[in-house]
Structure formats: C-alpha cells, structure tokens
Amino acid sequence: EPILQINNVSFSYKNRTVLEEVKLSVQKGDFLAIVGPNGAGKSTLSQMLIGLLQPEHGEIVIDGVSYEKLRSEALMRQIGFVFQNPEHQFIADSVEEELAYGFKVQGWKEADWKPYVNELLDTFQLTEQAAQNPFSLSQGQKRRLSVATMLTNDQEILILDEPTFGQDQENTEALMALLKDWHARGKTIIMITHDMDLVYQYADHVALLQSGKVAYHGHPSIFFQRS
Numbered sequence: 051e052p053i054l055q056i057n058n059v060s061f062s063y064k065n066r067t068v069l070e071e072v073k074l075s076v077q078k079g080d081f082l083a084i085v086g087p088n089g090a091g092k093s094t095l096s097q098m099l100i101g102l103l104q105p106e107h108g109e110i111v112i113d114g115v116s117y118e119k120l121r122s123e124a125l126m127r128q129i130g131f132v133f134q135n136p137e138h139q140f141i142a143d144s145v146e147e148e149l150a151y152g153f154k155v156q157g158w159k160e161a162d163w164k165p166y167v168n169e170l171l172d173t174f175q176l177t178e179q180a181a182q183n184p185f186s187l188s189q190g191q192k193r194r195l196s197v198a199t200m201l202t203n204d205q206e207i208l209i210l211d212e213p214t215f216g217q218d219q220e221n222t223e224a225l226m227a228l229l230k231d232w233h234a235r236g237k238t239i240i241m242i243t244h245d246m247d248l249v250y251q252y253a254d255h256v257a258l259l260q261s262g263k264v265a266y267h268g269h270p271s272i273f274f275q276r277s
C-alpha cells in the first residue's frame with residue numbers, strides 16, 4: 051500500500067482552478083521530484099500535503115488514513131516540510147537552540163545532542179551563525195537551517211519546496227548528499243524543483259504537473275527520453 055495517496059484532488063483560489071483531479075501515489079521510500087512550469091500548482095499541492103490547505107474535492111490519504119481523520123499533530127509527526135521561504139516556523143532564539151529543540155523535547159542530555167547538532171551546523175555551514183537569531187539569517191541560511199532542523203525530527207516523509215534555490219554549488223551538494231543519505235535510510239522524499247540535473251541525479255520518480263494536472267508520473271529516465 052502506498053504511504054501517500056492523492057486521490058482526485060481539486061482546488062481553486064476563489065474561482066480559479068489550480069489543481070484538477072490530481073491523482074498521485076507515493077510508495078514508502080520513494081524519492082519523488084515534482085516538476086513543472088511556474089504556476090502549475092506545485093506549491094499549492096505541497097501545502098495540501100502538509101495540511102495547510104484542504105482539497106475541494108478528493109482526498110489525501112497517509113498510511114491508509116484520510117487527512118480528514120487526522121489531527122494536525124499526528125500529521126506533523128509523520129511529515130516534515132521545508133518551505134521555499136522559511137520564515138515563520140523558527141521557534142528558538144538561536145540557530146543552535148533551534149537545532150537542539152527537538153532533542154530537548156525528547157529529553158536528551160546536552161552531552162548527547164551537542165555532537166549531533168555541531169555536525170549539522172558544520173554540514174550546513176552554519177557554525178559561525180550558531181549563536182545568531184534564526185530571523186537574522188540570509189534566505190539561503192534560513193533554508194539550510196530549515197532542512198537541518200527537519201533532519202532532527204525523524205519524520206517518515208519529507209517535503210521540500212525548492213530547497214536548493216539560491217544555494218551555491220557546495221551547499222547544494224551538501225544538502226543533496228544528506229537527502230540521499232536520508233533516503234537510503236528508507237525515508238520518503240518529495241522535492242519540488244526546477245533543477246533537472248538534481249532530478250536526474252537523485253530522484254527515482256518524477257511527477258510533471260502542468261496546468262493543475264499530472265501530465266507524467268514515472269521513472270526519470272523515461273521522463274528525460276520524452277522531453
């Protein structure tokens with residue numbers, strides 16, 4: 051059974067239909083890239099997958115349970131999300147505290163979380179910013195902090211909206227290496243991107259969204275043969 055099923059989902063903003071009978075199923079452990087032109091409805095769909103928007107028609111099912119029957123906390127335990135412009139979800143006064151938060155909540159001792167947090171700071175090139183307030187970071191740094199924080203939450207499904215947008219080569223590679231590692235551990239990854247090189251290198255499924263419909267869903271090699 052798929053871990054995530056999008057069953058004939060439609061959505062409009064006011065009178066404007068942006069998703070039309072979207073059907074997509076994601077198996078546990080898939081690395082799915084969602085691609086498509088600007089305005090195709092990718093962000094809208096991803097906002098539905100994290101429960102921020104509700105389908106007008108159709109339903110989204112996670113692990114056999116319709117979102118309508120799930121409390122948002124239950125959904126958040128299973129799904130992590132990196133916004134295109136992370137801004138409002140930071141909760142701590144410093145970058146280090148932001149990364150440590152999840153561990154502290156779980157009752158970890160500092161001696162146990164510190165090495166892991168330091169490693170994340172290093173990997174995401176945020177060591178120099180460890181004491182800074184997350185709100186003072188640049189957009190690229192915020193996006194990296196958001197991804198790093200997500201990795202501390204151990205959710206089953208990760209959804210990322212253009213995580214490499216505006217990142218240099220080095221940071222893009224570091225981030226993708228981590229996602230690859232995470233994927234190798236059996237996590238399900240859904241990434242919206244415009245970067246076809248990343249789709250080719252990392253994804254094992256690709257969904258092309260066009261004018262609010264799924265125009266292709268399958269293996270990247272076949273997708274790239276077509277286009």
Ligand code: ADP
Pocket residue numbers: 063068086087088089090091092093094095
């Ligand atoms: P994508 O992520 O593929 O660029 P979006 O889901 O952001 O597409 O947008 C799909 C369409 O819906 C676009 O035409 C966009 O302008 C419109 N749209 C997105 N968000 C809103 C909103 N909050 N209100 C009205 N229209 C919106």
Ligand code: ADP
Pocket residue numbers: 089093134211
């Ligand atoms: P994306 O490229 O991911 O669609 P945008 O920068 O277009 O992101 O949109 C940023 C925010 O503005 C999103 O929350 C989106 O829902 C909203 N938005 C996008 N288009 C419109 C629109 N035409 N009217 C109102 N809100 C919009």
